[in-house]
Amino acid sequence: MSDTLLRVDGLVMRYGDHLAVGGVAFDVRTGEVVSIVGPSGAGKTTVLRVAAGLLEATGGTVTIDGEPVAGPPADVAVVFQDYSRSLLPWLTALGNVTLPLRAKGRSRGDARSAGLEALAAVGLAGVSRKRPRQLSGGMQQRVAIARALAYQPKLLLMDEPFASVDAQTRMDLEDLIRPLRDEYGVTILLVTHDIDEAVYLSDRIVVLSSAPATVLRVIDVDLPLPRSQTATKEQPAFGRLRHEVLDLVRLRPTSA
Numbered sequence: 438m439s440d441t442l443l444r445v446d447g448l449v450m451r452y453g454d455h456l457a458v459g460g461v462a463f464d465v466r467t468g469e470v471v472s473i474v475g476p477s478g479a480g481k482t483t484v485l486r487v488a489a490g491l492l493e494a495t496g497g498t499v500t501i502d503g504e505p506v507a508g509p510p511a512d513v514a515v516v517f518q519d520y521s522r523s524l525l526p527w528l529t530a531l532g533n534v535t536l537p538l539r540a541k542g543r544s545r546g547d548a549r550s551a552g553l554e555a556l557a558a559v560g561l562a563g564v565s566r567k568r569p570r571q572l573s574g575g576m577q578q579r580v581a582i583a584r585a586l587a588y589q590p591k592l593l594l595m596d597e598p599f600a601s602v603d604a605q606t607r608m609d610l611e612d613l614i615r616p617l618r619d620e621y622g623v624t625i626l627l628v629t630h631d632i633d634e635a636v637y638l639s640d641r642i643v644v645l646s647s648a649p650a651t652v653l654r655v656i657d658v659d660l661p662l663p664r665s666q667t668a669t670k671e672q673p674a675f676g677r678l679r680h681e682v683l684d685l686v687r688l689r690p691t692s693a
């Protein structure tokens with residue numbers, strides 16, 4: 438469980454005159470759930486998009502299993518915040534989940550059984566024939582997660598995946614993550630604004646500074662497993678971690 442799957446090394450990103458990311462480095466080990474947090478505009482999404490091969494960095498390297506990322510890697514899936522734009526409205530839930538599998542050359546029957554299994558894993562066994570507009574926001578995001586998992590990626594990258602749903606649905610979706618990690622043996626790197634969510638879900642948290650982003654600290658989250666929305670969040674250790682992360686995220690550079 439301790440080998441490195443993703444390595445971000447000296448990552449620099451400049452948008453025109455703006456130096457957004459100023460040398461970010463961290464590792465994600467196989468099987469981990471790691472969150473990236475930081476102030477608004479710190480470059481969290483930028484780091485994730487470079488790891489996904491969707492954006493070319495100005496400098497530094499990202500490797501997955503030792504291979505430099507240059508374009509979207511075959512065994513990486515991405516889940517975005519905006520589920521309404523990530524699902525195809527004219528396809529059923531199952532059709533959305535199986536589309537990438539068919540594109541990858543899997544047979545119809547094989548794609549269908551992997552798709553049904555993934556929909557069941559996210560708690561949507563009964564809605565495989567429904568279209569996205571017939572599903573709630575939380576259910577649509579579950580379909581997007583099922584689509585990513587059915588692909589059986591080594592690495593799942595998630596950018597604010599629960600930011601557009603209500604608080605109760607958010608907790609339900611959070612509680613899918615660690616069991617899905619176990620069931621699919623997938624490593625997860627997640628960007629979130631929500632410090633409680635980062636502490637609750639993660640094995641480690643990468644805290645970025647404001648721009649130009651660097652890694653302020655990588656924090657081990659050694660809260661016992663399995664986690665629970667009530668018991669875990671009542672633990673003094675949860676409060677201490679939350680406090681530590683919040684202090685770092687709210688750090689402001691001292692003015693000269």
Ligand SMILES: Nc1ncnc2c1ncn2[C@@H]1O[C@H](COP(=O)(O)OP(=O)(O)OP(=O)(O)O)[C@@H](O)[C@H]1O
Nearest residue numbers: 452457475476477478479480481482483484630648
């Ligand atoms: N395509 C782009 N062109 C120009 N500037 C960009 C572009 N994408 C991002 N930026 C800028 O780079 C900085 C980092 O953006 P990024 O979205 O990575 O940060 P973030 O930490 O994910 O932000 P937030 O917490 O607000 O979602 C911001 O100042 C943003 O305005």
